[in-house]
Amino acid sequence: MIRPGKMLKAVLQSLFKKPNTLNYPAEKSPMPDKFRGKLLFHPGKCIGCKLCMRDCPANAINIVKVGDRNFEAQIDLGKCIYCGQCVDSCLKKALEMTKEFELASLERGKLKVVYHADNKESPAK
Amino acid sequence: MLIALFNILIFPGFIFLTLFGWIAEYIDRKLCARLQNRMGPPWFQPFADFVKLVSKEEIIPEEANPTMFKLMPVLALTATVTAFFYIPLWGKSALFAFNGDLIVVLYLLTIPTLTYFLGGWYSTSLYSKIGAVRSLTQLFAYEVPLLLSILAPALLANTWSLSEMAAFYGTHHWYWLFNLLGFAISIIALLGKLEKVPFDIPEAETEIVAGTFTEYSGRLLGLFRLSIDIEAIVGSALLAAVFMPFGLGLPPVVGFALFILKVLFIICLLSILRTVFARLRIDQMMTFCWKYVSPFAFLQLLINLVLKGIIVK
Amino acid sequence: MHKVIIPVGPQHPALKEPENFMITLSGEKILKFSARLGYNHRGIEKACEERTYIQDVYLTERICGICSHSHSTCFVQAVEEIAALEVPKRALYIRTLVAELERVHSHLLWLGVAGHEVGFDTLLMYTWRDREVVMDILAMLTGNRVNYGINTIGGVRRDITPEQSKEVAKATNTLEERTKYYIQIATKETTLIKRLSGVGVLSHDDAIRLGAVGPTARASSVDRDVRRDDPYAAYGELKFKVITDNHNDVYGRTLVRMGELMESYSMIRQLLKNMPEGPIAVKAPRKIPAGEAVSRYEAPRGEDVHYVKSNGSEKPERVKVRAPTLANIQTVAKMLEDRQLADLPIVIAAIDPCFSCTDRLTVIKEAGVRKNKVMSWEDLHDYSIGWYRERGIDFAGLNKKLTRMLK
Numbered sequence: 001m002i003r004p005g006k007m008l009k010a011v012l013q014s015l016f017k018k019p020n021t022l023n024y025p026a027e028k029s030p031m032p033d034k035f036r037g038k039l040l041f042h043p044g045k046c047i048g049c050k051l052c053m054r055d056c057p058a059n060a061i062n063i064v065k066v067g068d069r070n071f072e073a074q075i076d077l078g079k080c081i082y083c084g085q086c087v088d089s090c091l092k093k094a095l096e097m098t099k100e101f102e103l104a105s106l107e108r109g110k111l112k113v114v115y116h117a118d119n120k121e122s123p124a125k
Numbered sequence: 126m127l128i129a130l131f132n133i134l135i136f137p138g139f140i141f142l143t144l145f146g147w148i149a150e151y152i153d154r155k156l157c158a159r160l161q162n163r164m165g166p167p168w169f170q171p172f173a174d175f176v177k178l179v180s181k182e183e184i185i186p187e188e189a190n191p192t193m194f195k196l197m198p199v200l201a202l203t204a205t206v207t208a209f210f211y212i213p214l215w216g217k218s219a220l221f222a223f224n225g226d227l228i229v230v231l232y233l234l235t236i237p238t239l240t241y242f243l244g245g246w247y248s249t250s251l252y253s254k255i256g257a258v259r260s261l262t263q264l265f266a267y268e269v270p271l272l273l274s275i276l277a278p279a280l281l282a283n284t285w286s287l288s289e290m291a292a293f294y295g296t297h298h299w300y301w302l303f304n305l306l307g308f309a310i311s312i313i314a315l316l317g318k319l320e321k322v323p324f325d326i327p328e329a330e331t332e333i334v335a336g337t338f339t340e341y342s343g344r345l346l347g348l349f350r351l352s353i354d355i356e357a358i359v360g361s362a363l364l365a366a367v368f369m370p371f372g373l374g375l376p377p378v379v380g381f382a383l384f385i386l387k388v389l390f391i392i393c394l395l396s397i398l399r400t401v402f403a404r405l406r407i408d409q410m411m412t413f414c415w416k417y418v419s420p421f422a423f424l425q426l427l428i429n430l431v432l433k434g435i436i437v438k
Numbered sequence: 439m440h441k442v443i444i445p446v447g448p449q450h451p452a453l454k455e456p457e458n459f460m461i462t463l464s465g466e467k468i469l470k471f472s473a474r475l476g477y478n479h480r481g482i483e484k485a486c487e488e489r490t491y492i493q494d495v496y497l498t499e500r501i502c503g504i505c506s507h508s509h510s511t512c513f514v515q516a517v518e519e520i521a522a523l524e525v526p527k528r529a530l531y532i533r534t535l536v537a538e539l540e541r542v543h544s545h546l547l548w549l550g551v552a553g554h555e556v557g558f559d560t561l562l563m564y565t566w567r568d569r570e571v572v573m574d575i576l577a578m579l580t581g582n583r584v585n586y587g588i589n590t591i592g593g594v595r596r597d598i599t600p601e602q603s604k605e606v607a608k609a610t611n612t613l614e615e616r617t618k619y620y621i622q623i624a625t626k627e628t629t630l631i632k633r634l635s636g637v638g639v640l641s642h643d644d645a646i647r648l649g650a651v652g653p654t655a656r657a658s659s660v661d662r663d664v665r666r667d668d669p670y671a672a673y674g675e676l677k678f679k680v681i682t683d684n685h686n687d688v689y690g691r692t693l694v695r696m697g698e699l700m701e702s703y704s705m706i707r708q709l710l711k712n713m714p715e716g717p718i719a720v721k722a723p724r725k726i727p728a729g730e731a732v733s734r735y736e737a738p739r740g741e742d743v744h745y746v747k748s749n750g751s752e753k754p755e756r757v758k759v760r761a762p763t764l765a766n767i768q769t770v771a772k773m774l775e776d777r778q779l780a781d782l783p784i785v786i787a788a789i790d791p792c793f794s795c796t797d798r799l800t801v802i803k804e805a806g807v808r809k810n811k812v813m814s815w816e817d818l819h820d821y822s823i824g825w826y827r828e829r830g831i832d833f834a835g836l837n838k839k840l841t842r843m844l845k
Contacts, residue, residue, distance in 0.1 A: 007564075010619070020570075033578075325557060332782065334450065404557025406781070409632055
């Protein structure tokens, strides 16, 4: 039967339900496993083949040789589209995606991340 | 003199109405959010919104008439606050009363709609103009049922004064039950008056941005928002006084609490109604009000006429 | 009231993307409707030519936010056809599964948007709340909520585990139950029906003449669906009905979309049940042999067409995208004939427009000028300065003022 106020019952029922929304910055919903978040680079595994640079659709990753068999990765989080193609392309599993997704920043400099060969991470100069 | 000033500015005047208006807005928004399975705003949100608006820059369109543009929010606010003085809150008489104050209250409650029209018209934006015309068109649809449905209880009480009506229903305890149909009709009309879904046609966001208020900003918008909040209170208080005249002989504190409860009941009813409907089109609203709501208002009037002949001698 | 022309867009609450519609009104009545596309032109086809095939998969995915899987599958299918790759069956099944889940999320989103356009915000809140279920499922399967990145040339990138398929089945049950409720609401709530039925009428003949696609066409009883007429991926092995409706209006389009949701749930169940074992991808060459292909795909909004031409190198020579909205946008003018302003948002929303999909190359024809001319960067620059100067805004002066203020 067509009648006005068809949703009334469900609407009144939800008065007694917990809100479905989260108070976001205070509460966070968990990300699924294998979520494509911020890139992580393992310098020890990298052999400098630069396949990731070649396949990156956004030119967000740059592998630089800093010494003998030592490579560091410069990743521009502002350019990265989090597709994960570099992880697929990497032959040695030197790249990995983390669950970290809150990457917005007020400073452009903080979006450029350098993974140094000694396994330390820092914003680019 | 001092007491009059206190009455106008603090209680039951401007300050009280402002605070109550904010509380009512919060309850409306929170309830609406919970009905929609959301969290809703924190308790100070209406106040925070007001402070934000007041502290912001006022932008007046180049083409607009500055005097009218600035005058309208103030006029809307004044009219709604003034209307409140004639409504009996608790006990059997209002602050000011004379025979015919019912008509004055209804007239004062029409002024905000007129200010929306003039404010929208003088801001010269196309969206505002369409919103302005719509709010005036809508006025003709809901004003008649509202007037008729409030006329019916007045007819039964044989008076044009709200205070005398309260006195009548105070002595004839269960007579208000005869007016339930009128109460339903006036709730529908009040939805139209407050421009809430399903009758938020004059400010339909997806069609004409914000209607009348498209060009308003800063302090002026803040005043408009405040006057809408207060209009909701005054409208609900009027309905509470006319259709729920029970418990009037109670001591002031209990009576006051009962009055607050009555008003909040109507506010809650309005916010439940605005969650379960889609917005109607202006032609559908006209048809609905003239074809269904007005005849029922006439029916209520007829019932009360007959009742008056039979019971109330 | 005399005639007024009001702009709807590029910035307007009814539109979620920038696009401009000029509406000539007489009172509330719409006399004339004209659409101006091109605000979202991103040069994505040209960008595809500058990148390798594997990079283009992710680029085409970003043509549209909602039907991202549609565009990337459509592109990948064309490339696979040129390269004559035999895609494993399991990969096709996973592709189809994600495609149907995407349809579910797109149609639920549409119902919410439709509710919002007619001022029924509660419907918006409820549908979007339930849409989170399918979004979570997609995030779990693919690693992201919107740009799934599940496709690669020659297959898919991620396999689906038995636990995951159980989760999907569970979510499908929840969604089916909720969808049944929304069908109840859409067919029983008076105010909603009043706003939907009889609005935006597009007759069967007009739908065919104007080339409408997808639910817009199917609601005018045009029995046309690429999934059945030209099966791709795993659709050839699935049993499903093509939902059509003869209401011809927005109400009919709602019914078609709701019906398609129910079909999608049945398809998801079939896919999970019959998922074959095997590899999920074949190795694709970096250089695709010379050739060309056209690929068709039934996106949630209608038929999506990609044309890819390769020249034997790593990069395609030409990529052409025809998004469903481009086919549907002409019908809006027809639907709005003699309607009211209040119907405009819901009629535009009823074709489920996606303007960033649609905006490709724009050619603006000046009246009386026969030859098209190409404007260079400098021409455009001068044109814009001149445009503002005509209206009394001098940027040179403003610039000086700004520099003074900054000092």
